[in-house]
Amino acid sequence: MKEKIIKWLGLDQKSEYVKNYFYATNMRASVYMSVVVVVLEIWMIIRMTNTIIGLDPSVRKPLSYYFQKYYLNYMILLSAGTCMLIFSLRFIKGKKDHPQIGIGVKWLFSVICIYFGITISLNDYAKGEQILTFLTMELFVVCLLTWQPIVAFLILSSSYLYFYAKLNTMPPPNGELPGTTIATNINLFTMWLSTLLFSFSNYNRTLSQAKKDENLEEINAHLSRISIYDELTGIHNMVWFRSEAEKLMNYVITDKENMIFLFFDIENFKSYNEKYGFHEGNKLLKKIAVMIDQAFQGSLASRFSDDHFVVLTSTQGCEQKIEALSHEIKCCQGEVHLELKCGAYKPAGNETDPSLACDRARFACNSIKKHYDCVYKLYDKSLEDRFQLKQYIVNHIDTAIENGYIKVFYQPVVSTSDGCVCGLEALARWQDPNYGLLPPGAFIEILEEYRQIYKLDQCIIEQVCRDYQNAKAQQQPFVPVSLNFSRLDFELCDIVGFVCETAEKYHVPQEYLDIEITESALTDQQNLLQNAVKKLRSVGYKVWLDDFGSGYSSLNVLKDYQFDVLKIDMKFLTGFSSNEKTKLIITNIVNLTKQLKMVSLTEGVETKEQFEFLKSIGCDRAQGYLFSKPVPLEILRQKIEANELQITEKYQKI
Ligand code: C2E
Ligand code: CA
Numbered sequence: 001m002k003e004k005i006i007k008w009l010g011l012d013q014k015s016e017y018v019k020n021y022f023y024a025t026n027m028r029a030s031v032y033m034s035v036v037v038v039v040l041e042i043w044m045i046i047r048m049t050n051t052i053i054g055l056d057p058s059v060r061k062p063l064s065y066y067f068q069k070y071y072l073n074y075m076i077l078l079s080a081g082t083c084m085l086i087f088s089l090r091f092i093k094g095k096k097d098h099p100q101i102g103i104g105v106k107w108l109f110s111v112i113c114i115y116f117g118i119t120i121s122l123n124d125y126a127k128g129e130q131i132l133t134f135l136t137m138e139l140f141v142v143c144l145l146t147w148q149p150i151v152a153f154l155i156l157s158s159s160y161l162y163f164y165a166k167l168n169t170m171p172p173p174n175g176e177l178p179g180t181t182i183a184t185n186i187n188l189f190t191m192w193l194s195t196l197l198f199s200f201s202n203y204n205r206t207l208s209q210a211k212k213d214e215n216l217e218e219i220n221a222h223l224s225r226i227s228i229y230d231e232l233t234g235i236h237n238m239v240w241f242r243s244e245a246e247k248l249m250n251y252v253i254t255d256k257e258n259m260i261f262l263f264f265d266i267e268n269f270k271s272y273n274e275k276y277g278f279h280e281g282n283k284l285l286k287k288i289a290v291m292i293d294q295a296f297q298g299s300l301a302s303r304f305s306d307d308h309f310v311v312l313t314s315t316q317g318c319e320q321k322i323e324a325l326s327h328e329i330k331c332c333q334g335e336v337h338l339e340l341k342c343g344a345y346k347p348a349g350n351e352t353d354p355s356l357a358c359d360r361a362r363f364a365c366n367s368i369k370k371h372y373d374c375v376y377k378l379y380d381k382s383l384e385d386r387f388q389l390k391q392y393i394v395n396h397i398d399t400a401i402e403n404g405y406i407k408v409f410y411q412p413v414v415s416t417s418d419g420c421v422c423g424l425e426a427l428a429r430w431q432d433p434n435y436g437l438l439p440p441g442a443f444i445e446i447l448e449e450y451r452q453i454y455k456l457d458q459c460i461i462e463q464v465c466r467d468y469q470n471a472k473a474q475q476q477p478f479v480p481v482s483l484n485f486s487r488l489d490f491e492l493c494d495i496v497g498f499v500c501e502t503a504e505k506y507h508v509p510q511e512y513l514d515i516e517i518t519e520s521a522l523t524d525q526q527n528l529l530q531n532a533v534k535k536l537r538s539v540g541y542k543v544w545l546d547d548f549g550s551g552y553s554s555l556n557v558l559k560d561y562q563f564d565v566l567k568i569d570m571k572f573l574t575g576f577s578s579n580e581k582t583k584l585i586i587t588n589i590v591n592l593t594k595q596l597k598m599v600s601l602t603e604g605v606e607t608k609e610q611f612e613f614l615k616s617i618g619c620d621r622a623q624g625y626l627f628s629k630p631v632p633l634e635i636l637r638q639k640i641e642a643n644e645l646q647i648t649e650k651y652q653k654i
């Protein structure tokens with residue numbers, strides 16, 4: 001209740017914005033008001049002067065009489081009006097300093113206006129004329145300007161009371177007894193009330209408009225903040241970076257010779273996230289962002305994406321700063337080995353595209369990934385050819401698919417029990433007219449980086465299904481094919497839906513398609529992949545865990561997901577003959593697989609000795625160059641016809 005009254009009286013706390021809004025509204029209104037007053041006063045002075053000049057010299061009083069009685073008032077009001085006009089015009093022109101003086105001038109002007117209104121109207125009343133000047137001035141002051149309700153009430157009530165008291169003691173012009181008539185009292189009261197109500201409503205209207213504008217302003221400020229700042233780290237984002245970098249690259253005066261783009265990557269950041277959780281990961285990311293921002297103060301720095309940052313700076317002292325940063329980051333690493341990697345690119349004088357420059361710096365950065373203790377790499381001619389290939393791949397994936405340059409090579413998987421082929425792995429190849437046969441190592445990562453990988457995987461699914469259909473039509477044997485899915489397929493498209501539809505279109509039974517998902521894919525976005533794996537299994541596909549043991553959280557993955565086949569990474573077979581531990585580890589993994597009721601498959605089998613060992617420990621399947629490299633389907637058929645490979649009896653007929 002108390003709060004309501006305080007609010008109603010206009011005594012509640014107001015934000016700086018609202019106060020400024022009121023001030024601006026009053027300053028704008030003052031312009032009109034003071035112009036009217038100034039013009040009116042000049043006109044009054046001229047009129048009075050004319051009247052005095054026109055008077056018969058015998059009745060003309062001394063000039064001091066007129067000055068005291070009329071001119072002085074006109075002059076006072078004229079000066080106050082001029083002051084107000086000057087101040088409000090300054091404000092309109094954008095000079096918003098000294099608001100206290102502005103408020104003082106407004107008060108002075110208002111008091112003088114009212115005083116003038118009272119004096120003139122008392123004179124008029126004595127002459128039997130109407131009291132219009134007083135009413136006009138009240139309207140001017142209280143309705144054109146905006147006051148807090150309590151102030152408006154005080155100004156109006158005191159001036160009306162004073163005026164009324166004066167009137168009440170004046171003898172009316174018609175010689176009757178002193179005192180106002182009932183009609184005058186009622187008129188005065190009605191005027192007081194209506195101006196008061198008008199001023200209240202004016203105040204409330206201005207207040208609500210001010211608040212509305214304040215909200216809008218806040219929303220705008222927020223929008224413009226998030227449009228150029230990165231939400232997580234608080235440093236600038238790429239929208240800002242690109243536009244500022246473009247301006248710099250286009251300025252004639254920029255010292256382009258010494259300009260350098262830096263791309264930062266925090267190697268192993270993913271492992272840090274896995275070990276300490278996303279919350280801690282984000283905290284570290286913020287810390288690193290601030291470090292980079294501060295290390296390159298005065299240059300352009302922003303977050304590129306994930307744990308990647310870009311900087312546009314001067315070459316001078318740049319390597320020392322990177323060295324220092326790398327050291328600082330190592331201090332925050334905890335138990336995970338974090339390493340700062342920085343790729344740099346010096347644009348040529350005529351280059352103006354910051355995105356391409358960032359891409360090149362990033363490329364240089366990626367080229368030193370996994371190179372222990374190598375922090376900095378400047379983009380040079382040797383990287384250019386590889387970079388061109390990358391650009392080529394990104395720009396040509398669609399045409400490569402359309403023109404049939406993407407081919408499926410098949411690598412057999414054999415059963416250790418009889419050495420017969422019980423499956424094939426579909427592996428992509430890009431047969432390019434310019435570059436020749438490209439292995440997946442040349443394009444998979446790039447397509448993932450540019451989020452185009454799903455196109456390739458869909459193309460492979462379709463070709464495998466078509467191969468099945470053709471085999472069936474020609475009454476050729478066919479064995480189940482395992483397809484490699486990228487983690488991004490689940491994000492970028494409905495890959496599960498796509499497999500189901502395509503299999504249906506080519507009449508491929510579920511048992512002829514298996515899905516391989518690599519272990520590293522399963523560490524982020526748990527829910528998305530967990531649901532996808534469940535869905536794939538629920539519609540009848542077998543899901544294989546690929547590259548088991550190559551990453552950080554292999555055992556966790558086994559705990560959280562259900563798989564049908566476990567593919568033991570080929571790195572376990574390296575050092576097979578020299579390291580006794582290798583055999584022990586593989587044996588244990590195979591046993592674990594059995595306990596978890598999964599089929600075990602070891603990849604990268606290159607020697608007979610390895611195969612015999614796997615067979616002896618009960619590993620169910622094997623895959624590797626010992627049986628065949630990945631080859632086109634026709635070659636595989638020839639091998640089967642030549643009896644180099646045999647197909648498991650079950651699949652000899654479709
Ligand atoms: P991966 O799924 O682990 O595939 C096995 C890779 O090991 C193949 O390389 C294969 O040629 C190679 N390999 C097989 N046996 C042996 C062996 O005895 N010794 C050695 N040293 N290597 C062997 P490839 O075909 O170059 O494929 C590389 C990777 O590219 C694959 O690894 C897979 O992750 C990815 N990839 C291939 N095709 C596709 C695809 O269609 N979609 C997706 N998303 N990824 C694919
Ligand atoms: Ca695979």
Ligand code: CA
Nearest residue numbers: 546547567603
């Ligand atoms: Ca693999």
